[in-house]
Amino acid sequence: MKKYSKAEAIKIVVSCAQAYSTELLNRSLLFVCQDKHKRISFIEFFFYDRNFLHLTGLKLKKKATEEAGGGDMQSAGDFFANCLAHRISPEDFEFAPDGTTALKLGILPFLVTKNLSANIVGNFSSFRPKLYTEKLAGGNKGCMGFCIDAITSNYVPNTVLNEDIRDNVDEWARVIAVYRKENSQEKYTEITYLAKKVDWDSIIFPERYSDLPKPVQAVSV
Numbered sequence: 001m002k003k004y005s006k007a008e009a010i011k012i013v014v015s016c017a018q019a020y021s022t023e024l025l026n027r028s029l030l031f032v033c034q035d036k037h038k039r040i041s042f043i044e045f046f047f048y049d050r051n052f053l054h055l056t057g058l059k060l061k062k063k064a065t066e067e068a069g070g071g072d073m074q075s076a077g078d079f080f081a082n083c084l085a086h087r088i089s090p091e092d093f094e095f096a097p098d099g100t101t102a103l104k105l106g107i108l109p110f111l112v113t114k115n116l117s118a119n120i121v122g123n124f125s126s127f128r129p130k131l132y133t134e135k136l137a138g139g140n141k142g143c144m145g146f147c148i149d150a151i152t153s154n155y156v157p158n159t160v161l162n163e164d165i166r167d168n169v170d171e172w173a174r175v176i177a178v179y180r181k182e183n184s185q186e187k188y189t190e191i192t193y194l195a196k197k198v199d200w201d202s203i204i205f206p207e208r209y210s211d212l213p214k215p216v217q218a219v220s221v
Helices: 006-023 049-056 076-084 100-111
Strands: 027-034 040-047 058-060 093-095 120-124 135-138 143-148 155-161 169-182 190-194
Touching (some): 006 049, 006 076, 006 093, 006 100, 040 135, 049 058, 049 076, 049 100, 049 155, 100 155, 135 155
Parallel strands (some): 040 155
Antiparallel strands (some): 027 169, 058 093, 120 169, 135 143
């Protein structure tokens, strides 16, 4: 496992924050999945500024003040804004003592994309005392975890794993398409991923998603 200096970590999180802002911030992704029985399912993931910190593995420190005991800790939203503004310093954070920060930093640039570089979605099944997540989206290089957000009741990202997704899910389905839209939009119109060798003419979308544009050609990942 590669060890990162704080300077290297800052470079990674700033770059990933910019990619997150461009590709995912205040957007939702709709994954169209097909299981081994050819059954079609849909799942939506939403992305907010406050979710980014959890993907980095960094532990924020309290801001130093003249008073003993330190001061306030910046919020997750503040951290994201400071990343975009290049205002993150080594004094702002620590690495997780269990080594998970380095693992997350190693895979995060690969996952913060318009389709999460994902070709599989599944239910998280691994038992880990310090990790809670519900859904995973990713592939053999790594994956992103999602849980229900207490504020919006939507699935939002809360972790990344530098591991093959198939080692961490019980049942999984193949991703055959990914749609993207801004949260302010009502309908999905943009396709950001299409799997190969899918007979789209034989797939019937349920009424809720009947207005989705049917794929007609492959989209580059």
